[in-house]
Amino acid sequence: MSIFELDKEYVAATYKRFPVEITSGKGSVYYGADGKEYIDLGSGIGVNAFGVGDEEYKKAVIGQLDKVQHTSNLYYTEPCVKLAELLCERTGMKRVFFGNSGAEANECAIKAARKYADEKKGSDCFTIITLVNSFHGRTLTTLAATGQDKFHELFRPLTPGFVHVPAGDLEAFKKACEETNPAGFLMECIQGEGGVLPVDADYIRAVRKYCDEHDIVFMIDEVQTGNGRTGKLYSYMHFDIQPDVFSTAKGLAGGLPIGACVLGEKVKNVFGPGDHGSTFGGNPVSCAAALSILSRIDDTLLESVTRKGRLVHELLDGRPGIESITGLGLMLGIRTVKPAGEVVAAAIEKGVLPLLAKDKVRLLPPLNIPEELLAKGCKIIAECAE
Numbered sequence: 001m002s003i004f005e006l007d008k009e010y011v012a013a014t015y016k017r018f019p020v021e022i023t024s025g026k027g028s029v030y031y032g033a034d035g036k037e038y039i040d041l042g043s044g045i046g047v048n049a050f051g052v053g054d055e056e057y058k059k060a061v062i063g064q065l066d067k068v069q070h071t072s073n074l075y076y077t078e079p080c081v082k083l084a085e086l087l088c089e090r091t092g093m094k095r096v097f098f099g100n101s102g103a104e105a106n107e108c109a110i111k112a113a114r115k116y117a118d119e120k121k122g123s124d125c126f127t128i129i130t131l132v133n134s135f136h137g138r139t140l141t142t143l144a145a146t147g148q149d150k151f152h153e154l155f156r157p158l159t160p161g162f163v164h165v166p167a168g169d170l171e172a173f174k175k176a177c178e179e180t181n182p183a184g185f186l187m188e189c190i191q192g193e194g195g196v197l198p199v200d201a202d203y204i205r206a207v208r209k210y211c212d213e214h215d216i217v218f219m220i221d222e223v224q225t226g227n228g229r230t231g232k233l234y235s236y237m238h239f240d241i242q243p244d245v246f247s248t249a250k251g252l253a254g255g256l257p258i259g260a261c262v263l264g265e266k267v268k269n270v271f272g273p274g275d276h277g278s279t280f281g282g283n284p285v286s287c288a289a290a291l292s293i294l295s296r297i298d299d300t301l302l303e304s305v306t307r308k309g310r311l312v313h314e315l316l317d318g319r320p321g322i323e324s325i326t327g328l329g330l331m332l333g334i335r336t337v338k339p340a341g342e343v344v345a346a347a348i349e350k351g352v353l354p355l356l357a358k359d360k361v362r363l364l365p366p367l368n369i370p371e372e373l374l375a376k377g378c379k380i381i382a383e384c385a386e
């Protein structure tokens with residue numbers, strides 16, 4: 001049987017895959033079993049921050065693998081502690097809980113808000129407000145947080161205590177707060193799975209202020225937008241605000257599983273022994289990988305991300321078949337005249353791998369993609385969109 005047939009037979013059918021088998025890669029290029037080369041404009045959904053086979057990354061990962069690959073959280077390991085320290089130093093946050101995925105990082109954020117509110121305001125203060133069209137993960141609780149009904153159907157009852165308000169509507173947010181006495185508010189600054197939709201900057205600042213005034217835990221989901229993706233280390237840094245909690249995952253460990261729930265001053269002491277846990281959380285190989293990635297996301301790299309985002313605009317804005325481009329840095333959503341699915345399928349045929357986000361072509365290339373390769377990929381997308 002071919003690999004496609006074997007997958008169909010034995011792997012749960014939760015993914016609609018493109019007919020490409022990737023066998024290896026180098027940098028921002030994947031090699032297919034079909035002998036073709038593919039320009040990677042998706043980086044495994046914003047995960048392979050420095051592409052494939054980055055030498056420094058490999059050294060960090062293999063170096064840790066040579067020492068010890070796992071110990072459990074019963075003992076101390078250096079990579080976990082050093083990564084928590086670096087995350088706090090780079091963000092002004094205070095403590096970190098490590099898990100293995102974005103959903104797990106958000107679960108922890110929700111638990112932090114609920115425990116904080118329970119202790120401070122009583123057990124009837126538990127609601128979490130999130131935005132319509134958001135995406136926060138696939139567990140039953142993060143699905144409840146996700147403001148898109150299509151993910152909810154068939155899985156009810158979801159975790160209770162979640163309310164969704166439209167992004168950008170401050171009055172709707174305030175009304176929901178008055179009606180539900182919320183423990184916390186969780187949002188993405190750019191809704192990724194929702195179609196690469198930036199949330200209004202004034203709204204973000206106003207909600208931050210309101211949460212401060214009402215002691216509501218203000219949480220940013222940086223799972224997709226984080227770790228340099230938008231041209232800042234974390235996307236909230238575009239808005240001159242500090243969250244009480246942020247979650248991150250995807251690109252943090254450059255291709256190994258990790259999730260981090262990063263706690264600020266307000267909630268830094270919320271968790272005690274036994275309140276939360278994760279067998280693999282803080283895994284030393286993942287944390288060594290993340291240390292290698294995070295320590296290299298410096299100002300020079302962030303400026304290059306911004307510059308490459310501009311390059312995509314220069315190459316695609318106003319081209320026939322291209323309607324608009326949203327997003328920041330190297331997190332971009334392209335609205336095409338043709339259905340986005342058709343454009344992506346045609347691009348794959350021509351050796352370029354972009355992503356989809358709702359009705360848009362989405363680009364999340366490796367942060368260090370060479371400009372020539374990015375330009376080549378954009379040119380092919382433009383041809384496919386014409």
Ligand SMILES: *Cc1c(COP(=O)(O)O)cnc(C)c1O
Binds near residue numbers: 103249
């Ligand atoms: C991908 C994503 C998640 C879920 O992350 P997993 O690692 O798949 O659990 C949560 N929030 C946002 C904004 C995401 O983009």
